[in-house]
Amino acid sequence: MRIYRTDAFPMPLPPGHRFPAEKYAMLAQAVAAFAADRLDVAPAATPQELMLAHDPDYVRQALDGSLSAARQKAIGLPWSPELAERSRRSVGATIAAARSALLYGCGVNLAGGTHHALRDQGGGFCVFNDIAVTALLTLREGLARRVLALDLDVHQGNGTAAILRAEPRAFTFSMHGARNYPFEREAGDWDIDLPDGTGDADYLARLDEALPALFQRAAPDLVLYLAGADPYRGDRLGRLALSRAALAERDRLVMETCLRRQTAIAIVMAGGYAQPIDDTVAIHTETVRLACSLFAGDD
Numbered sequence: 001m002r003i004y005r006t007d008a009f010p011m012p013l014p015p016g017h018r019f020p021a022e023k024y025a026m027l028a029q030a031v032a033a034f035a036a037d038r039l040d041v042a043p044a045a046t047p048q049e050l051m052l053a054h055d056p057d058y059v060r061q062a063l064d065g066s067l068s069a070a071r072q073k074a075i076g077l078p079w080s081p082e083l084a085e086r087s088r089r090s091v092g093a094t095i096a097a098a099r100s101a102l103l104y105g106c107g108v109n110l111a112g113g114t115h116h117a118l119r120d121q122g123g124g125f126c127v128f129n130d131i132a133v134t135a136l137l138t139l140r141e142g143l144a145r146r147v148l149a150l151d152l153d154v155h156q157g158n159g160t161a162a163i164l165r166a167e168p169r170a171f172t173f174s175m176h177g178a179r180n181y182p183f184e185r186e187a188g189d190w191d192i193d194l195p196d197g198t199g200d201a202d203y204l205a206r207l208d209e210a211l212p213a214l215f216q217r218a219a220p221d222l223v224l225y226l227a228g229a230d231p232y233r234g235d236r237l238g239r240l241a242l243s244r245a246a247l248a249e250r251d252r253l254v255m256e257t258c259l260r261r262q263t264a265i266a267i268v269m270a271g272g273y274a275q276p277i278d279d280t281v282a283i284h285t286e287t288v289r290l291a292c293s294l295f296a297g298d299d
């Protein structure tokens with residue numbers, strides 16, 4: 001089982017920017033304490049791979065910095081050559097994690113989950129949609145026959161839903177805060193809206209109830225799991241009220257379902273905006289630690 005890091009490719013941000021860029025290096029350091037031998041530097045996705053999910057003009061402009069000011073503003077991250085490289089690595093890490101999953105049962109991207117990127121437009125800190133690219137690539141290569149995007153980030157996976165809508169072999173599931181960004185939704189195959197302040201018991205009951213039906217409907221042989229840390233009660237953007245213990249239980253429910261059904265799972269971190277940032281890092285670290293304890297040993 002392999003774990004891919006992108007923190008060697010940071011994006012320059014102005015002081016006080018609300019994107020928590022420092023979480024990635026902190027997370028890689030925490031994971032290295034128990035899984036150093038599994039860590040690899042993420043490869044860069046090629047423009048051709050990105051074009052499986054994105055408009056060719058958009059890919060070119062996002063990579064060479066010629067996006068319009070309005071399109072750049074929607075992404076929310078200032079363009080730089082470093083941002084372009086980082087965005088390629090983040091998608092490459094999810095592709096690599098999926099390849100690891102198909103070989104060993106599981107793979108992890110310590111970044112990724114950029115689910116707000118649409119075919120020809122980024123948004124919400126997302127330049128390219130790693131989930132859509134990876135789903136379409138693995139289907140095209142015949143590595144998977146059916147792919148499930150299982151999105152438990154607290155924000156709806158609008159980009160993934162829109163891009164994969166035309167692909168019947170991909171199923172998109174998103175469970176998220178009803179009043180959160182994005183305010184213009186794209187209907188996925190199955191969306192669950194949760195009210196503000198949803199707590200541990202209600203959240204876990206909804207998930208536990210949904211998972212058997214979800215796996216039956218989607219019938220995946222590859223799951224792309226967005227283990228967002230932002231349903232956490234200490235998150236600044238999340239509006240939900242989950243404890244760290246409940247987030248760990250959420251991860252366990254998803255991973256054990258995959259194990260039981262012998263379905264490959266690639267895990268990406270997606271969002272997390274807690275203050276202090278250490279809480280977000282701790283939640284992501286527990287996700288990776290659980291994946292190692294459940295899936296390591298098969299390789």
Ligand SMILES: [Zn+2]
Binds near residue numbers: 153154228230271
């Ligand atoms: Zn999010």
